[in-house]
Structures are given as structure tokens and as C-alpha cells.
Amino acid sequence: xTAPAGLLAALREIVGSERCLSRREExxxxxxxxxxxxxxxxxxxxxxxxxxxxxxxxxxxxRFDTPFVPRGAGTGLSGGAIALDGGVVIECAKLDRILAIDxxxxxxxxxxxxxxxxxxxxxxxxxxxxxxDPSSQMACTIGGNVAENAGGPHTLKYGxxxxxxxxxxxxxxxxxxxxxxxxxxxxxxxxLVGVVVGSEGTVGIVTEVTVRLTPLPEATExxxxxxxxVVSACRAVGAVITSGLxxxxxxxxxxxxxxxxxxxxxxxxxxxxxxxxxxxxxDGPAEALPPQIERIRALCAVEGARVQRARDDAxxxxxxxxxxxxxxxxxxxxxxLYVHDAVVPRSRxxxxxxxxxxxxxxxxxxxxxxxxxxxxxxxxxxxFDRRDADELARVVAAGREILEACVAVGGVISGEHGIGTExxxxxxxxxxxxxxxxxxxxxxxxxxxxxxxxxxxxxxxxFCVEANPKARGYDHVPL
Amino acid sequence: xxxxxDDTPAAAVGPxxxxxxxxxxxxxxxxxxxxxxxxxxxxxxxxxGVSLAFTVEPPDADAVGPVxxxxxxxxxxxxxxxxxxxxxxxxxxxxxxxLLSTRALSxxxxxxxxxxxxxxxxxxxxxxxxxxxxxxxxELPLDPPASHATLGGVLATxxxxxxxxxxxxxxxxxxxxxxxxxxxxxxxxxxxxVKNVTGYDLAKLHIGGFGAFGVLLSAWLRLRPRxxxxxxxxxxxxDGPERWERGLAAAxxxxxxxxxxxxxxxxxxxxxxRPASAGxxxxxxxxxxxxxxxxxxxxxxxxxxxxxxxxPGTRPSDGLVGLVASEASPGALGRLRAxxxxxxxxxxxxxxxxxxxxxxxAVSERLERAAAELLVFPASGVVFAxxxxxxxADLSAVDRAWLAAREAARAGGGFAVLEAAPPWAKRAxxxxxxxPATAPLLRTLKHRFDPAGILNPHRLP
Ligand SMILES: Cc1cc2nc3c(=O)[nH]c(=O)nc-3n(C[C@H](O)[C@H](O)[C@H](O)COP(=O)(O)OP(=O)(O)OC[C@H]3O[C@@H](n4cnc5c(N)ncnc54)[C@H](O)[C@@H]3O)c2cc1C
Numbered sequence: 001x002t003a004p005a006g007l008l009a010a011l012r013e014i015v016g017s018e019r020c021l022s023r024r025e026e027x028x029x030x031x032x033x034x035x036x037x038x039x040x041x042x043x044x045x046x047x048x049x050x051x052x053x054x055x056x057x058x059x060x061x062x063r064f065d066t067p068f069v070p071r072g073a074g075t076g077l078s079g080g081a082i083a084l085d086g087g088v089v090i091e092c093a094k095l096d097r098i099l100a101i102d103x104x105x106x107x108x109x110x111x112x113x114x115x116x117x118x119x120x121x122x123x124x125x126x127x128x129x130x131x132x133d134p135s136s137q138m139a140c141t142i143g144g145n146v147a148e149n150a151g152g153p154h155t156l157k158y159g160x161x162x163x164x165x166x167x168x169x170x171x172x173x174x175x176x177x178x179x180x181x182x183x184x185x186x187x188x189x190x191x192l193v194g195v196v197v198g199s200e201g202t203v204g205i206v207t208e209v210t211v212r213l214t215p216l217p218e219a220t221e222x223x224x225x226x227x228x229x230v231v232s233a234c235r236a237v238g239a240v241i242t243s244g245l246x247x248x249x250x251x252x253x254x255x256x257x258x259x260x261x262x263x264x265x266x267x268x269x270x271x272x273x274x275x276x277x278x279x280x281x282x283d284g285p286a287e288a289l290p291p292q293i294e295r296i297r298a299l300c301a302v303e304g305a306r307v308q309r310a311r312d313d314a315x316x317x318x319x320x321x322x323x324x325x326x327x328x329x330x331x332x333x334x335x336x337l338y339v340h341d342a343v344v345p346r347s348r349x350x351x352x353x354x355x356x357x358x359x360x361x362x363x364x365x366x367x368x369x370x371x372x373x374x375x376x377x378x379x380x381x382x383x384f385d386r387r388d389a390d391e392l393a394r395v396v397a398a399g400r401e402i403l404e405a406c407v408a409v410g411g412v413i414s415g416e417h418g419i420g421t422e423x424x425x426x427x428x429x430x431x432x433x434x435x436x437x438x439x440x441x442x443x444x445x446x447x448x449x450x451x452x453x454x455x456x457x458x459x460x461x462x463f464c465v466e467a468n469p470k471a472r473g474y475d476h477v478p479l
Numbered sequence: 480x481x482x483x484x485d486d487t488p489a490a491a492v493g494p495x496x497x498x499x500x501x502x503x504x505x506x507x508x509x510x511x512x513x514x515x516x517x518x519x520x521x522x523x524x525x526x527x528g529v530s531l532a533f534t535v536e537p538p539d540a541d542a543v544g545p546v547x548x549x550x551x552x553x554x555x556x557x558x559x560x561x562x563x564x565x566x567x568x569x570x571x572x573x574x575x576x577x578l579l580s581t582r583a584l585s586x587x588x589x590x591x592x593x594x595x596x597x598x599x600x601x602x603x604x605x606x607x608x609x610x611x612x613x614x615x616x617x618e619l620p621l622d623p624p625a626s627h628a629t630l631g632g633v634l635a636t637x638x639x640x641x642x643x644x645x646x647x648x649x650x651x652x653x654x655x656x657x658x659x660x661x662x663x664x665x666x667x668x669x670x671x672x673v674k675n676v677t678g679y680d681l682a683k684l685h686i687g688g689f690g691a692f693g694v695l696l697s698a699w700l701r702l703r704p705r706x707x708x709x710x711x712x713x714x715x716x717x718d719g720p721e722r723w724e725r726g727l728a729a730a731x732x733x734x735x736x737x738x739x740x741x742x743x744x745x746x747x748x749x750x751x752x753r754p755a756s757a758g759x760x761x762x763x764x765x766x767x768x769x770x771x772x773x774x775x776x777x778x779x780x781x782x783x784x785x786x787x788x789x790x791p792g793t794r795p796s797d798g799l800v801g802l803v804a805s806e807a808s809p810g811a812l813g814r815l816r817a818x819x820x821x822x823x824x825x826x827x828x829x830x831x832x833x834x835x836x837x838x839x840x841a842v843s844e845r846l847e848r849a850a851a852e853l854l855v856f857p858a859s860g861v862v863f864a865x866x867x868x869x870x871x872a873d874l875s876a877v878d879r880a881w882l883a884a885r886e887a888a889r890a891g892g893g894f895a896v897l898e899a900a901p902p903w904a905k906r907a908x909x910x911x912x913x914x915p916a917t918a919p920l921l922r923t924l925k926h927r928f929d930p931a932g933i934l935n936p937h938r939l940p
Contacts, residue, residue: 104837105835160676162680162683163651178916178920182892183835183893184833184834184860184891184893184894185859186859186860186893188833188911188940189687189689189911189917189940190684190921190939191683191684191686192920192921193683194650194680194683194686195679195684197683198680199679215731218733241704242593243704244768245704285771285775287770287771287774288767288768288774291769291770343670343672343673343675345591345672346593346673347591347594372674375672375673375674376594376673410672411670413677414675414676415672415675416674416676417676418676419676419677423677427677427678430670430677430678431667431677431678432666435666435678436678437666438928439666439668439678441927441928442684445920445923445924445927446920457678
């Protein structure tokens with residue numbers, strides 16, 4: 001679908017023609033996000049540089065009755081940043097300034113296009129860091145993190161994005177600017193910041209974010225624990241959690257992932273004979289950590305595990321490289337990778353993992369698991385080749401069964417990647433029609449005409465998302 | 480004689496307005512859905528000058544929707560009542576005609592010890608929840624001042640107690656909610672797992688929503704591991720400007736679960752044996768494993784910097800030099816909690832300010848000029864300021880105090896909320912401050928969730 005000519009002229013007037021793209025070949029990189037299975041070409045892409053431009057772009061879209069979609073780095077894994085129905089993509093990557101760092105009050109004010117890792121790097125001299133650390137942190141933006149309520153390995157101790165956003169500036173779907181929350185982190189009345197975080201770009205465009213910064217831990221210890229199988233690793237995680245310890249992170253990497261990592265540039269020297277690896281990170285006052293390590297050793301020994309302790313920062317980084325590079329390494333297993341995301345009560349992990357394995361076996365699919373075990377947040381990854389139509393159909397069928405299995409034990413269908421277009425039609429697995437009606441009311445209060453990122457999160461029959469046979473891999477994502 | 484809620488000073492100017500009666504057909508309709516015993520007439524309860532003589536008490540969660548539909552049909556706005564401990568929070572519920580009690584919605588429906596999560600009905604007293612967890616490895620991270628508060632009331636007002644530094648806030652611990660919206664629609668949001676981005680985070684609208692969008696029925700909560708070691712310490716901070724830096728450094732110690740700075744006058748109420756000349760009091764609760772608590776206690780007592788050898792930029796002991804802390808007297812933390820929730824009489828105002836921690840000095844200076852007594856949580860920038868009024872005080876005295884609180888908050892980069900005041904002082908004022916820029920959006924939300932406007936009318940800005 002092409003943009004109305006008048007709209008293109010209006011957009012060019014706002015941002016100039018270099019920052020307004022509309023030719024088909026120019027638009028291709030915006031056809032999908034990190035979920036390359038879903039694609040839809042926008043009618044135009046605009047790259048504003050400040051809030052004022054964003055507001056004018058939104059008003060122009062409204063004048064020409066054209067929907068619009070905010071976008072960050074496009075690393076999202078649920079199709080949230082694609083424009084359905086010939087919408088305009090408003091990419092916030094050029095709003096990339098850190099506006100203020102206030103070390104004394106442990107906060108920073110940033111534009112939405114600031115890259116997650118760049119923020120932590122910038123505040124390090126103040127002895128602080130930005131705690132939410134998605135594995136995509138070298139590329140993804142704070143705006144995208146806010147929209148998805150992104151998490152990461154250290155969510156276990158530090159919480160997700162919603163625990164670290166103090167205040168926001170939002171351009172509403174009618175083009176008005178609104179400030180929510182306060183730099184103090186408290187709201188005088190209703191917690192509208194909390195409502196906007198995780199709303200996947202459907203209630204407006206975030207143009208400024210005040211974030212909470214966290215003191216760098218005084219000391220960090222990283223343990224690599226080797227288990228015979230994933231189930232015993234999960235049991236050990238449960239034992240650690242109920243013992244009262246709060247590690248900063250507890251991540252499990254299964255056998256097939258270990259093989260892929262060790263055969264890739266992310267190789268970390270993981271033992272090839274381990275059935276599963278549990279990565280445990282502890283942080284806090286230096287003298288508090290040794291007793292914690294001893295407790296964890298004892299709890300893991302019950303499951304017959306071996307514990308290795310990172311001797312220095314270099315070794316710690318090597319351990320983590322194996323975890324964070326897992327998705328990239330999996331590219332070796334097959335041309336395509338489907339990264340699932342679901343959460344179950346942590347104590348149900350062993351049975352759910354068994355069930356997921358059984359589903360993938362039945363569908364003759366290659367499954368590997370690397371996940372945030374401490375939070376019960378699963379990432380079953382399925383390697384496949386989309387050119388094989390039969391395999392693609394099996395991937396889709398297995399995906400639904402996996403989500404159903406998670407919901408059946410009290411789980412939910414997304415822990416950090418969001419619903420987007422990917423899981424929109426599965427929302428009924430978790431919520432009743434009345435539950436969804438309440439969510440619709442929230443959205444409609446912000447966007448009564450349904451122009452801001454339409455077709456996402458809530459099931460609607462109107463928008464059709466196409467499986468995208470052309471886009472491939474994470475080529476356009478600079479990870 | 481009207482019965483005052485905890486937070487409502489008894490002395491009001493002039494006689495309370497008469498409680499409005501309920502029409503016979505409305506009473507019949509309510510009894511039809513809530514049961515014969517589900518509608519009670521009683522001595523009028525005064526909430527900020529609004530006199531309420533009826534309470535409807537839905538017998539279970541399923542009955543809440545039908546009750547709300549009857550209220551909408553008959554145009555009867557209701558004030559939702561949990562434990563009744565903090566009914567005076569928010570703007571006066573002008574136009575409310577009766578109370579809607581959640582008392583019958585009580586009890587724990589699930590306690591999952593393996594995962595550290597709990598589900599309880601909204602009318603459950605917090606005390607019941609704490610008791611249920613007494614011997615557990617988990618604890619409930621909620622400690623607001625009101626002794627008979629219910630879970631629903633605490634969540635609706637987003638109330639926190641002295642331990643909010645370590646516990647986090649209600650928004651951080653609620654995993655899922657079951658709610659009946661104003662038009663009777665029953666909707667769940669969130670879930671029972673500790674990480675969840677499945678759909679909109681509607682719980683955030685209800686937590687701190689002052690019951691304006693729906694009646695909370697039950698909540699899934701995330702519990703915290705019970706700490707192995709807890710110590711309550713106190714220290715004198717004197718009257719000098721360095722007290723702010725010291726207090727903040729102490730409050731930011733990793734194991735600090737509660738940390739308050741208390742002005743000399745209030746400190747005397749807290750630690751009766753303490754001379755006022757000792758200046759400001761620092762009261763701290765450290766919690767965690769033995770080694771972490773011992774380390775922080777040492778830093779508080781002796782500021783032995785070399786022993787901690789922290790990395791550059793993360794020196795937790797900066798600012799603590801010279802501090803001498805000792806064990807606080809038994810029950811000190813409980814008295815602090817009570818103090819936080821107290822109004823004092825006969826005529827007083829209580830403000831809650833949220834400011835940036837490094838501006839606490841400037842903020843308190845302004846508040847002290849307005850003769851306020853202060854209780855300060857430095858790490859979170861929360862200040863409770865109490866101002867006594869003369870018995871014959873008039874509105875201009877209230878306005879002077881309000882202005883001082885607002886100016887202090889502005890100087891601190893934050894805001895002030897009027898938490899408690901006599902009804903005559905609250906009327907015609909927005910307790911949340913000036914009409915916020917968000918007011919139109921809030922009105923739209925209110926209209927969508929409670930189209931007939933029957934839930935907690937006028938409470939929000
Ligand atoms: C290899 C890999 C690993 C990953 N690991 C993790 C992980 O560990 N944890 C995790 O949570 N996620 C992870 N993700 C998913 C993804 O990186 C996150 O969802 C991230 O937050 C998306 O940020 P982005 O800037 O790329 O946003 P985009 O993909 O561009 O957009 C995501 C959503 O945000 C909206 N949006 C973007 N900017 C704005 C704005 N300014 N205002 C309003 N809405 C906006 C979009 O409309 C869209 O709905 C991973 C992705 C990849 C490819």
C-alpha cells in the first residue's frame with residue numbers, strides 16, 4: 001500500500017527528504033523486525049530527530065488518515081514494530097541522546113533511541129549501570145525496551161524495565177505531548193507510567209525516558225554448574241530459590257545449545273559432556289558472597305553437579321559470552337530460528353521442558369533450550385528451514401502446542417518478547433473475552449481511533465499478517 | 480455521633496451533614512443481589528465530611544458485578560471500603576451515597592511455597608497474610624501503617640510502610656489481579672508467574688487507582704525470602720547539614736530494608752529516653768544474610784572503610800564517617816510505622832512529599848520554616864510532614880501550609896500530596912496538587928472503566 005501523496009509531501013516538509021523513505025526498495029529493511037516470519041511493508045519510513053518532529057509527523061498521519069508505528073532498533077521478536085495496513089514507520093533511532101545523567105540521584109534522562117548497552121557504558125564512571133539487560137542489549141533501544149517491558153538474565157534480582165522507568169514523555173496518538181510520572185519515581189495519583197511500559201507502542205510514541213540507575217555491585221561471582229541433564233539443573237534452581245538466596249541471574253543452557261555455541265565464534269570452552277549448564281551470578285558486598293557460593297555448591301551437589309567458579313573478569317565474560325551468544329550460534333544449526341518465549345511457575349519447569357521436548361519430537365523439529373530459569377521464563381528455540389513448507393507448518397503447529405502446554409500449568413505466553421502480531425491470536429489461551437475487553441478499554445482511552453500501531457496485542461479479525469518468505473535471519477540486526 | 484476513620488480527625492467545624500437515605504426500591508434491588516444481610520444500615524460514618532449510613536456487602540466475588548449494576552441503575556455512587564483504615568486518602572468522595580464493603584471477600588486462596596507466590600482475596604486483612612506466612616521461608620513484602628488494613632485497601636492506595644526501601648512497592652509485588660470494573664465487567668489481568676508481558680499491564684492502573692476504576696477482588700502476590708538476619712539500629716545525626724548526606728549514605732547500604740531520618744521532636748516520641756538535644760535520629764533496619772548485615776552494621780557503627788575495600792565509585796561508606804549506631808530499643812520500628820500513619824490532633828495536616836534524595840536538605844529547610852514535623856525516608860525521597868493547626872485555624876492557615884509543602888516539593892524536584900486533613904480543610908482543594916496535565920486522560924480512563932461514575936467518586940485529581 002502506498003502513502004497518500006499529500007502525506008509524503010507533508011512528512012518531507014517536516015524531516016526533509018533524506019529522512020523520509022518511500023521507495024519500495026528503500027522500505028525493505030523495515031518489512032519485518034527480529035521475528036522474520038511475519039512481514040508487512042510500510043508505506044513510508046520517517047526518522048525524526050526530536051519530539052517536536054515526532055508530534056508533527058503524528059499529526060500529519062492523522063490528517064491523512066494513515067496509521068503509524070513507532071520503532072526502535074527492530075530487534076523485537078514478536079512482530080511489534082512492523083506496519084500493517086500501509087502504515088508509516090516512525091523510527092526513533094535518531095533520537096539517541098543521553099540528555100542528563102544525575103549520579104547523586106541515580107537517574108538518567110534519555111531519548112528513546114539510546115542503545116541499552118550504550119547507556120550502561122555512559123553511566124559507568126558514576127559507579128552506576130542500567131539494570132535491565134536483554135541479550136540484544138548491544139542493539140536494542142531504551143524506547144523498544146520500554147514498549148516491550150524488556151527483561152534479561154539479571155531480571156531475577158533487579159526486575160524488568162518497568163521497575164526502572166521513573167518518568168516518560170509521550171506523544172499521544174492525537175499528536176499532543178504528555179509527561180507522565182516524576183523523576184522521583186513516585187506518582188501523585190495514578191501510575192500511568194506503569195500502564196505505558198509494556199504497551200508495545202500502541203498508546204503513543206515515547207520520546208523521553210527518565211530511568212533509574214543502579215549502583216555497580218561491589219563484588220560479583222559467576223559460577224558455571226554442570227549437570228547431567230536439564231531436569232536436575234531445574235531442580236537445583238528451585239532449591240536455590242527456596243533456600244532464600246537471591247542470585248542476580250540463573251540461566252540454563254541445554255546440551256544442544258552447548259554444542260552449537262562450542263562450534264561457533266562464541267565458544268567458551270563449555271564441557272561437551274555436560275547435559276546442561278547452569279550459569280549463576282551472585283553480586284553484593286564482597287564478604288557476603290563466599291558463604292553464598294558454599295550454599296549453592298551444597299545445593300547443586302545434591303543433584304550431582306560440578307561447580308566451576310570464574311577466576312577473573314575475563315573468565316566471567318567468557319561464561320556469559322556463551323549464554324548471550326546462544327541465539328547467534330544457533331544460526332549454525334539451520335537457516336532459520338524460531339525463538340519462543342513463555343513463562344511457567346518455576347517449580348513446573350521440569351515437566352514443561354519434558355512436554356516441550358515431546359511436542360518437538362512428535363513434529364520432528366530440532367529443539368534447543370536456553371532460558372531464564374530463575375524466573376521460569378522459557379525460550380524453546382526451534383531451528384528450521386522456511387523453504388521447506390512442510391517443516392514450516394510443523395514449526396507453527398508445535399509453537400501453538402508449546403504455548404498451550406505452558407498455559408496449562410498456570411503459565412503465560414510471553415515473559416519478555418511481547419505479543420505483537422505473533423501471539424495476538426493466542427491471547428484467548430490466557431484471557432477471557434471480558435479480560436480482553438478491559439485491555440481494549442485501556443488502549444482505546446489513549447487511542448480511540450485505533451491509529452497507533454494497530455493490529456497488535458489484541459486479537460482483531462481485520463489485520464492480516466503474512467508469513468514472510470523473503471526476509472531471512474537477523475541480517476539487518478547489527479548484533 | 481459519626482464514627483471517624485483512623486485518618487479523619489474527629490474535630491470538624493460545624494455539624495456533619497445528615498447521611499442521605501436510600502430509596503426503598505434501591506434497597507430492595509441491592510438485597511436481591513447481595514442477600515438480605517448484604518445491605519446494612521448503621522450509624523453514619525463520616526469520610527471527609529461525606530456521611531454514609533448504608534453499607535452493601537457482596538457475599539462473594541461473583542456478587543460484586545450485580546451489585547455494581549444495581550448501583551449504576553439507581554445512580555448510587557459508592558465508596559469502596561476495605562478495613563476502613565485509610566478512608567480519608569484521596570479527595571473527599573463527594574456524592575458517595577453508601578459504602579461497598581469487601582469484608583466478605585476474605586481468605587487466602589493459594590499459597591505456593593515452592594514458587595513463593597500467594598493469592599488472596601481483597602478483603603483479607605494484612606495481618607492474616609502475615610500470620611499465614613509466620614513459619615514460612617517467605618514473607619509478605621507489605622508493611623503499611625494501618626493495623627487493620629486489607630490487601631485490597633493497601634493495593635488501591637499503593638500504601639507503603641517504612642520497609643519500602645527493601646520491600647519495593649505494591650506495584651512491584653502484584654503479579655495479577657481479579658477486578659470487577661465499574662460497569663460490572665469482571666476482568667483478570669497479569670497472572671501468577673513472576674515475569675509476564677502478556678497483554679497490557681492493567682494492574683498498574685488499579686494499584687494506586689483509589690478504587691476509581693474497579694473493585695479489587697483478589698490478587699496474586701510475589702513473596703520475598705525471609706531474611707536470615709535482621710537488626711534494628713539507631714544513631715544520632717545531630718542538627719548539622721551533613722545529616723542529609725549521612726542519612727542517605729546509610730539508607731543506601733545494600734542490606735538497608737528500612738531507613739528513616741526523624742526530626743528531634745518526633746524522635747522523642749519514638750525513643751522516649753532520648754534527649755531532644757541529640758538532634759535528628761536515624762533509625763535503620765538491616766536485613767539479609769549474616770555476612771551482609773554484619774558488614775553494613777560495621778559500616779554504620781565504625782565506618783571502617785578499609786575493611787570494606789569497595790570498588791571505586793561504589794563506596795557505600797562515603798558519608799558514614801563518624802557515625803556511631805547502636806541497637807534501637809525494642810519495638811522502635813513498629814513505633815516508626817505508627818508514627819508514619821498518624822495524624823495528630825486535634826487539628827492537623829499530613830503531607831506526603833516525593834523529592835529527589837540529594838535535595839532533601841533544601842526541602843526540609845522549607846518545611847521546617849512552616850513549622851512542620853518531619854519523617855524522612857532518604858533513599859526513596861519520601862517525606863512525611865505534619866503540621867499542627869490551632870483549634871481556631873481557618874482556611875488561610877491551611878493554604879499557607881499547603882503552599883509551603885508545594886514549594887518545598889518543587890524545590891525538591893517532586894510533588895506533594897495532602898494525605899490527611901479535617902474535612903473542611905480538604906474540601907475545595909485537590910489533594911494531589913494542581914490539576915495535572917494528565918487529568919483529561921484520567922477522565923477518559925475513568926469513563927471507560929466506570930461509565931456511570933459510581934466508584935469512589937471524585938477521589939482522583
Ligand atoms: C538476539 C536477540 C536477543 C534478545 N534477547 C532479549 C532478552 O533477553 N530480553 C528481552 O526482553 N528481549 C530480548 N530480545 C527482544 C528485543 O530485543 C526486545 O524486545 C527489545 O526491547 C526491542 O527493542 P528495539 O529497540 O529493537 O525495538 P523494536 O523492535 O524496534 O520495537 C519493539 C516494540 O517497541 C515499540 N517501540 C519502539 N520504540 C518505541 C517508542 N519510542 N515509543 C513507543 N513504542 C516504541 C515498537 O512499536 C514495537 O512494538 C532479543 C532479541 C534478539 C534479536
